[in-house]
Amino acid sequence: MPYKVVGVRFKKAGKIYFFEPDGFELSEGDNVIVETARGIEFGQVVSESMEVAEEDIVQPLKKVIRKAEKEDMDQIEINQEKEVRAFQVAEEKIAKHNLPMKLVNVEQTFDGNKIIFYFTADGRIDFRELVKDLAGVFRTRIELRQIGVRDEAKMIGGLGCCGRELCCCSWLSDFVSVSIRMAKEQNLSLNPTKISGICGRLMCCLKYENELYEQERENFPEAGSRVISPDGEGKVTGRNIFKRTVSVELKESKIIKSYPINEVTFKNKE
Structure with missing residues (x-):
């Protein structure tokens, strides 16, 4: 049985999640308040009402609570101000505990029930004392989440060697698997500085034309x-x-x- 859903995104270039419109007439670009596994969240409709097969739905299917109102938009601004302060406090606490970690981003859930601190580090970090300090300051649930260099680039953003905004932070919702074989297949220089993004990993765009190369290769004789x-x-x-x-x-x-x-x-x- 197909489900009637709308697609909602919580971050720019983030994943799209399905929600039941629950009788609301929603258009692309509408801001909405929805219930998620993390609690009440603010998101934006990126695909209007459509029918989706049951196997494409992650159960349980949550409902749209309401269209975002002025008070909700004001709350977003308040949360953003709190995130700036939380970032400053967290950096001070990290320095105090002399932890070998780099704070990348801070995110507070819409309902204020949790603050998530994203960081990078070379190995595992014992941050139990840091969590206690942060919980004592903010009086809410604290989560520290270690991320990889590709996620760091997606959060911080920047410009690629092409001169455009990074794909991962402008439109690419999921990271694709990229291999050195793709660079070889496309006759590109194997110099790491030429085929790596600002994250230090192979550029995601190596994947874009790879399928064409694989198809056309069958029509061409191999070298030799x-x-x-x-x-x-x-x-x-x-x-x-x-x-x-x-x-x-x-x-x-x-x-x-x-x-x-x-x-x-x-x-x-x-």
């Missing part, structure tokens, strides 16, 4: 393959999938020439 070109037999030394050309080292003259893929005939591989 013998082919017959308009100028005679030769060996493939390179290929350009976008131009749909192959570079061939001619057997007789040892000259390397580029030919459209439809002008060469495959032979057996060397």
